[in-house]
Amino acid sequence: MLTRTAAPGPWTLHVETAAADADGAVLAQLPVPATVPGTVHTDLLAAGLIEDPYLDRNELLTPWIGRSGWRYQATLPATTPAERTDLVLDGLDTLATVLVDGVERLRTRNMFRSYRVPLDSADAADVAVVLDSPWGPFDALDDEARRAFDSPSAHIRKMACNFGWDWGPTLVTAGIWRPVRIESWSVARLAETRVEVHAEQGAAGWRGLVEVGVELERTATAHDAELVVRVGGATRSVVVPAAETSARLAVEVPIGHDDLWWPRGSGAQPLHDVEVRLLDRVTGEALDADDRRVGFRSVEVSREADADGESFAFVVNGRPVAALGFNWIPDDCFPHRVTHDDVAARLRDAAEANANILRVWGGGLYESDDFYAQCDELGFLVWQDFAFACAPYPEHEWMLEEVAAEARENVVRLMSHPSLAIWNGNNENWLGWDDWGWKERLGDRPWGERYYLEVLPQVVAEVSPHAFYWPGSPYSGTPEVYSNDRSRGVVHLWDGWNEQGYQVFLEDRARFVSEFGWQGPPAWRTLTDAVHDDPLRPDSEGVLHHQKAVDGSLKLSRGLAPYFDEPPDMADWHWAMQLNQARALTFAIEHFRSLRPLNMGSIVWQLNDCWPVASWAVVDSAGRRRPAWFAVRAAFAPRLATIQPRAGGLAIVLVNDAGEAWSGSATVRRLGLDGRVLAEQAVTFDVGSVASETVALGPDLAQPGDPAAELLVAEVDGAARAWRYFTVDRDLAYPRPRLDVVTKPLPGGDVEVAVTSDTFVRDLTLHADRLDAGAAASDALVTLLPGESVTLRVSGADPARAEAVAAAVRGEAPVVRHAGDLVG
Template sequence: MTRQTLHDGWVLRAVPGPQVPPEIADQAVPATVPGCVHTDLLAAGLIPDPYLDDNENRLGWIGRTDWVYETTFAWQPGDDDRVDLVCAGLDTVATVILNGADIGRTENQHRGYRFAVGSLLRPGDNTLAVRFDSPYRYAEAHRERLGDRPNAYPEPFNFIRKTACNFGWDWGPTVVTAGVWQEIGLHAWSTARLASVRPLVTVADGTGRVELHVEVERVTDAPLTVHATVAGAAVEVTVPAGERTAVASLTVADPELWWPVGYGAQPLHDLAVTLRTGDGRALDGWSRRIGFRSVRLDTTPDAHGTPFVLHVNDVPVFVKGVNWIPDDAFPNRVTRQRLAERFAQALGANVNLLRIWGGGRYESDDFYQLADERGLLVQQDFLFACAAYPEEEPFRTEVEAEAREQVSRLASHPSLVLWTGNNENIWGWHDWDWQEPLAGRTWGRGYYLELLPAIVAELDPTRPYWPGSPWSGSEEIHPNDPAHGTMHIWDVWNTDDYTKYREYLPRFVAEFGYQAPPAYATLRRALSDEPLAHDSPGMAHHQKAIDGDRKLQRGLDAHLPAPADFDDWHYLTQLNQARAIQLGVEHFRAHRPVCAGTIVWQLNDCWPVTSWAAVDGDGRRKPLWYALRRAYADRLLTVQPRDGGLAVVAVNETGSAWQAPATVTRLTLAGEPRAKTSVDLDVPAYSSVVLALPAELARPDDARRELLVAEAGDSAERALWFFAEDREIDWPAAELDASVEPAGDGQRVRVTARTVLRDLTLYPDRLDPAAQVDQALVTLLPGESATFTVHADAPLDPVALTRRPVLRCVNDITGGTA
């Protein structure tokens, strides 16, 4: 058995058409495989970077063009029975041509293909070509044939099995790609090969079990054996002559359990499978690292409705999640190192679950391996989002094929804990005026409630399946009912103030978010606007949300002082995003266990854009990231309105009791105490306690000049409560003392407050695009100090580090800074 990758020597050509620019029409462009047309044209200097300014608008012709990739490779025949061309991923509508002969056609980016090519190969040089038809032409033809279906965007992404957000989204560019986007090569083999290996791992009563489902492809009918080992256990089973499947079981007594981050370790075990002939000759092998753990959903009705509680190893896990979109519109740029950086950012924000959203892709092996190693739980949507999808052919067959392939591919990963049928499509059918235009036509229900659950039940019954996000658990209940199953909250961003989060008592919030622009250095790299303004041309183009700027302004008007310039606007909109999500997360966590999880929209971006992300398209952390780190801390202290007054809620997501002295003090902005209470916190593991505050603390003498400060222990984050909005508070002009000193490979900026300083934040990327800071959104009372540690490629100007616009707080807008 031999494998020969075919990743070298490729060139790319546009098929002539009136839309193709003349400078590209006759070009043979060097092509990278795996890769795509956009990145090849960009590398050749033939197109501008679609991520900069409004260049995206000038590149729409790429998705309406047919493209041909071609390479020549050397091959020498051996004594193998079969030679296959294996295409792990073609994007999307492709005809594969070997030495002038068509060998196959593909219509699905989300599955792999294998073609027998032994009869077409010749000794010496061979020519392989892949012609990609325009995704638009294919999708629009099926739309015309089947009738249009409702869609959140004026693009035909629901009529092609391709990454939906390639066609643009309210956070993403329209860059409709084509190309050999995953590995491609020759596979020569004899007698038989492993076509699929699907380990179903369970744990019960202290015993780990691996039920190994093996499928072989064979060219002879001779008996075969499958040998498997894991964690000291071994088994061998026979595949009888002519048979193509076998099931082998391995048991491991008292295995070390795999846990989500924060609940225990992540031990992984090598599972090795070998296919042999009857006389013991090795034919093929397969290996993965698996983890022993159980997972289930508790949806047993209770007094509050229908819960949605994820249990791992029979321990309920409060989900502290973030939604994940493709980290780049061009997947060949998302390396393992880049994923590792994003995972580190997620873990740094105390996240324990990533939901892979249904308008993107089934993520890479690297993604799942990193999740396994680091204890990040993964919820994987099947790829349907924000549209009605046809169930007619060829789509039903393609959906079934991709689902079977992906469920089998991902079965070995302990991090994967939930399959979800779609994003918002069942909700859309109910609430987005779909039913009249559909006029009885298919829209995807058969996928979400019949086909996909049947495939998961057949191929991987070890994991739960949930028909949609959101979904209430029953067609008899509205899919976005807060009391049942999962819900999405989008009225806050679209129409209401973020304090409305407190009006919801959901069982599980799978999406909610609030926008802000990316980091200043990201904007300056991506935009040439002079001057930069919230509505300058580049900023406007990189704001994809409907009425996005108006919604940002509505949020500012409700809470914060009016910005005087772009620097103020940038700081305040980022601050408002952070506050909105922190308020929502703390409210939902304060209602555990009725609420069993939150998944914030969203962790990451795929390009430089104003969006809901905590980490922007250049990988920089926005203030929201720091707010998430605080709101998702294992031990959370928060002040919440309860029963007409105020309460302190202590939430403990650790396995040991949280015992600490706590104080709550009502103070003036000048730091003068007005009332105080003390209590000894005793919060059991994985629970919360609510402490109602007496009236003398909950009712200020002067709402515009007072606040509450709650503190527990020596190291816990303090919780603050202001009795008025910032725009109404009598902030003093910000006065502070600041010093800068070297600190290893960075600098320490120490700030001492002479007045209250509200949400003090340092923006070192304004001085060096590579600079990072360890904390943000720090509120200091008079006399208090904070130290910010800055890391940069070279020492930064100490004066600039301690002045506007690098060092900001709310009250430098209302009264200046001294």
Template sequence: MKDVTPLTEGWTLRHAAGDTVPAPAEAPAGDIPATVPGCVHTDLLAAGLIEDPFLSRNETAVAWVGRTDWRYDTALGPRDTAHERTDLVLDGLDTVAAVRVGGVPVGNTRNMHRSYRFDITDRLDPAAATPLSVEFTSAYTEAEAVRAQVGERPNAYPEPFQYIRKMACSFGWDWGPTLVTAGMWRPVRLEHWSTARLATVRPLVTVDGPTGRAELRVDVERTATGGGVLTVRARVGDHTASADFDGDGTTLTVEVPDPALWWPRGYGEQPLYDTELELLDATGAVLDRWERRIGFRTVTLDTGADAHGTAFTLAVNAEPVFARGVNWIPDDVFPSRIGPDRYRARLTQAADAGVNLVRVWGGGIYESDDFYDVCDELGLLVWQDFLFACAAYPEEQPLRSEIEAEARENVTRLMPHASLVLWNGNNENLWGFRDWDWEPALDGGSWGEGYYLGLLPRVVAETDPTRPYWAGSPWSGGWDHHPNEPAHGTAHSWDVWNRTDYTDYLDTVPRFVAEFGWQAPPAHATLRRALPGEELLPTSPGMLHHQKAHDGNGKLERGLAHHFAVPPAGPAHFDRWHYLTQLNQARAVATGIEHWRSHWPVCAGTVLWQLNDCWPVTSWAAVDGDARPKPLYFTLRRLYADRLLTVQRRDGRPTVVADNQSAIPWDAAVRLRRMAADGRILAETTVTARAGARSVALATVPGELLPDAGSGKEFLVADAGELRALHFPVRDHAFAYPAPRYDVATVRRGDEPDAVDVVVTARTLLRDLLLQADRLAPTAVADQGPLTLLPGESATIRVRGWDGGGDGDGDGATAAVRAALFMVEPA
């Protein structure tokens, strides 16, 4: 059996200065301890040699790190194995590296997204330690050299990320810092083996009527003496098969009668079958083993023409799915710090918010198998971008062969995962070619079209024909339509955030909204940690540094001004600005999702930009860089629930919409009340909206229940069970909100020592009441986001991670809660 020796101990890091690359003044002299997996920044940070780049404006002070060459060193023990062969296996090198064993070069790398294997059998000393060094050239040096070779190409950001196969967002983005990493970011090991090893195993999992099939396509590598017949033996659950072969590979099929089908979240269970394949020699001894979990399901993508344009609807096991999605970026700009627990925590947050689809965005990485394992278990569909984003990518060497090898390796690695349902060619590059003035700048040069419409679909068809491929997002399916035409394929909605107001989401019904979003600052406690000692203002130096979007604060202010009185400048008004910008983000996203969901099945999905952040920053995320949920997160939980009640305009008048994405019909008895701002009920009735399984139902609002179109003193309340929808005929700054009055009580939880129940009782209309729990304690989290209470109504908000300041049900706790409560106030 193959033996594996992890190489995690004894590493050191030093600046790799040479005759032409002098050490920068900031570089440490001599060796420092290094962690593998890891990167230069995290090693320097652990050694106390740089300040945390996530805090204040330290990012700029460590820019030199990314423009410096570095070397990692360790020693390999004496070669003490009876195996014929020893390979050095590096699962991820970031990015341009020269690998030497015993001072002798064994290989060079130039792709962060690939693994590498080098035969070092003859390099290891049988009696003494052998030096191993991995020397990294600055990613800037490589990218600039490739740019000089292939010629300039346009992109959306002033960094050369498209000339190197590296995580693009490490060069900075409109939500991310510029921290250009280097290092061994995935595991390193020695593998000792004899006769033959499993090089690749590709499971093509299909369902044909009552039978599930796992077709295991196996490639092997043999030693020089490893000829002859080999055997592969496979098991899927309790079902087995075996085959003999004498070449470099074979195909073995295991049939599973009546398999339990894997379903996305909300559509069924997620059964997974333990799958094992062993490689045996002629004596029956096991040479190598491959183990994964697979799920039986079918996936199709409907892109047929219809009366509304061109569909884009995913179906799992022949069941069309409304995608309740989020875009995923790397959860840390230093991805070696993301482990299984962090993946599980973040993806569980997504699942708890009702998400059923996660799009892995093309400016990041192909995530660890740990990420996809959790998605398999939670029923989160994965849309996987190939790693191209917001730039014209050269199709010449040395990039083209790297891209093909990268694509083949990652398709093979990820295809066992049942959650993976779509391969997508790129992010915004087909759109960019058409609309971002690339064509004149390119002057006929290559820009990536050959990848998205040629190479990548061929790789998917040859390697993983069980899944659909789409050329890009946005993409209308062909050049016959504009790439970002809402009626065809996938659409990105960014004009609303960049130029207009979120009410303009109501103007179109895209077939599938793959990106849209609205910015807001992170939680207050996150800001306090990230900007220590700074007086918080929207325009304070640290706040501006942690706002990476072009004119981001201007867009925030203009977005507020459409709906609220913008708070004056000055520290006394920061808390109000903070609350209103977070609320405006939640309101914007709600406007879009409620509208688009109400048009199912014409619109078949919304994918919020974005779930998460990679550092503390003002951004579009629902969960901030310190893992704290913003108000948007809790709003998303309502928007992505199986049942959504909303009021939408149909034929020019407000209409009740019951969107039922569950499998159980919903006869929604909706209590309608036309109410005055002072809380009086002006009219009341009940209507019924009968929504079948996975369908939408409408109910007309009787004329006497409709508030006057221009009234700032009336509004409509629609209640169905625990669900509530509101309709205000005017914007907030034109509505006559009463001065808010309410009572607060705090009750310590006997069954949860670190939990306090906060009970708020409204004496007036309280619109979008929000308890910012992190103001009570940095560890505190509330179980609810913004909620609206009518006079006389009460709500209980459970706060975990706070002991009530030692006075969980006293006046001190109540005063602290009042200071952390926010709501819409009169203009």
């Protein structure tokens, strides 16, 4: 049987070629112990040779690391003798030369592939991995090529955001970023295992199909082999003659409706074991194995022409699914540090926000096996980008070959996951061609279209024929139509953030929005743990350094200006910008959902951060949920009531994305801020699954007597309250609430916080991280009418500090906030 042995080292890190501006004091202390998997930056950090680049402006001290060459060295232990012994490297970052006992055995130029080096024996061996600077391919270009293809990431198959992004630092890494092991085997091994699982519905009901294809690698003495596949109680086998290295077989599994895998919110996620075994047919010995956890489902994307253009909607097991979710970026600039628990925490954030889809963005990574396995278990659909983003890519023959190999390996690796719903060619490259001046700059030079229209779809069709491929995000369905056409395909909506404010979302009737968002600062504790400016101000050096968007601070201010005066106080500025991010996302999501079924997807940019930064994330790099997370949770509720402008006035829109019909009644009232009922309308509704119903409101509700002193509120069977205001915060006559705050420490260290307001109070939020680094509140952005109460739970604080936390909630620190704090 093939045996796998981790290559434990110890590993050491050496400099190979020092950049001209390298830190001599650091170089003088090399070599240092190295961690595998790992990267140069984290090895130097662990050795105490550099400051943490996530803190203050320390990032600016590190560029020389990415421009230097490095060497990892280790002595690999002897292993059990076998016919073949291989060194397997799951991920090298990126321009690597592998030497065994001083002899070059491999050169690589792709972060996204794994590699196998045959060893001469099972004896101990000295291994060196020499890593050239990732800047090398870009630095080697002549001036004309550099002007045409001006993104360093376009010339190397490496995580693009390593070179900096509008939410991430420039930390150009090198290292052995995924595990290294030794594999020993005889006769034959499974060189590639393709498992594609789907469900088909016929006249007699559902049936499950498991299709397995394998590629074998044999030794010179290989016998006939027998391939065995087991799915539950079903077993099939096929003999692979000695001259053959490929085999295919299919297993049909009887399944019922209860055996189908569904996206979260639409049904359950039953998973089944698929066992692939390779046997020596002569001796009966087990040679290799590859086991998977799979789910039976069908996933299609419906594209139907209609009066508004062309639909774009996920259909799972024959049922339309409204996609609500987040874009996912690498969870750390140094991905080897991301653990199972880290992934679980972020996916829990997405799940508890009522999301059912995650888009793995093309400027990052093909994520770990563990990420997709957890998505399977939790019921997330995964939109998987290929690794292209925001740049024209040259179409060199070597890169075409690399991309084909990279695509094949990752499609093979991920195709068995029921969560995987779509393969997407790139992020914003069609948009760059249409809108960013690439046509003029590049002339007749190839810019990457061949990857998206030929190489990638051909790989997907060959390897995983039941999978859905889409050439880009955004993309309209054909290069002949503008890529960001609102009437078809998928769109990115950034006019609001970049130029016009979030009110502009009302003008968009997009069919599927795969990117939109609004920026805000991280939690107060996350910011102050990373930035130590004194005084701390919105424009202090460290705060500005942790704002990577072009004119990001200006855009934050411009986006706030229609609603609030910009506060001069840092604490108020922080709260105002967090609140405005939450407001923008609520506004956009409720609008898009109110168009159901015209619009069938809203994917927020973004779920997570990779370092402490002002960004579009709803969960910051320390795992703290911003107020925007609570806003999205409410806006993504399976059943939503929202009051929207419609021709001639206002309407209440009931949106039902649940699997069952929704009927009931609602009462819409126009109230004074003092709670007096000024007008009222009763509404009944009956909304089908994944649909909406719009009910016009009468003029006595839609037309206020005093816009500054009135609001609309809808009480709805089966949904949260819907609110609407007749003017912006600056002009609202916010009363000054007297908040009665009662705290009660609970067993285990949690604290119950009951807040009662004598007046109307809007967007009440408890910033628990100001009290204790681990503390978090159970809710935020709570709006109360006069005399109403809310009870929050603060959890995660040090249990020994429960009494202190309870006291601090009632203290003078800016912990309990509301929108009225920012007015007057």
